[in-house]
Amino acid sequence: MIVCSCMIITDQDIEAALIDVLNRPDAPIPTPGIVFRHLSKRMNCCGCAPVAVETIYDKVGELERRGLIAATVSATARSKLLEFNAWRDRLRGKERAAAACDSSPEATREIA
Numbered sequence: 001m002i003v004c005s006c007m008i009i010t011d012q013d014i015e016a017a018l019i020d021v022l023n024r025p026d027a028p029i030p031t032p033g034i035v036f037r038h039l040s041k042r043m044n045c046c047g048c049a050p051v052a053v054e055t056i057y058d059k060v061g062e063l064e065r066r067g068l069i070a071a072t073v074s075a076t077a078r079s080k081l082l083e084f085n086a087w088r089d090r091l092r093g094k095e096r097a098a099a100a101c102d103s104s105p106e107a108t109r110e111i112a
């Protein structure tokens with residue numbers, strides 16, 4: 001399955017990257033940025049970010065069940081991914097609120 005159509009990244013690419021990244025002694029939180037960097041790719045439009053996070057989250061659980069990553073790493077990574085997702089959602093909410101404020105009739109009147 002294609003996860004990122006800009007960079008042509010599949011769920012299998014993500015799985016392979018997660019096995020490498022999460023088996024390092026200093027395994028980082030596997031955010032889409034970390035996974036993309038490991039694949040020597042950069043996000044372009046970021047439209048795939050929600051699907052990428054969901055895919056990473058699901059793959060971490062699957063890799064743990066298959067014994068390819070340690071359960072402690074999996075639990076930490078999944079918990080941190082949930083925090084990352086919540087942070088991203090809050091940030092997007094603030095951006096939307098800021099955009100709404102900037103284009104509001106009140107803001108337009110103040111500028112005029």
Ligand code: FES
Nearest residue numbers: 004006044045048
């Ligand atoms: S769809 Fe992934 S960066 Fe555009």
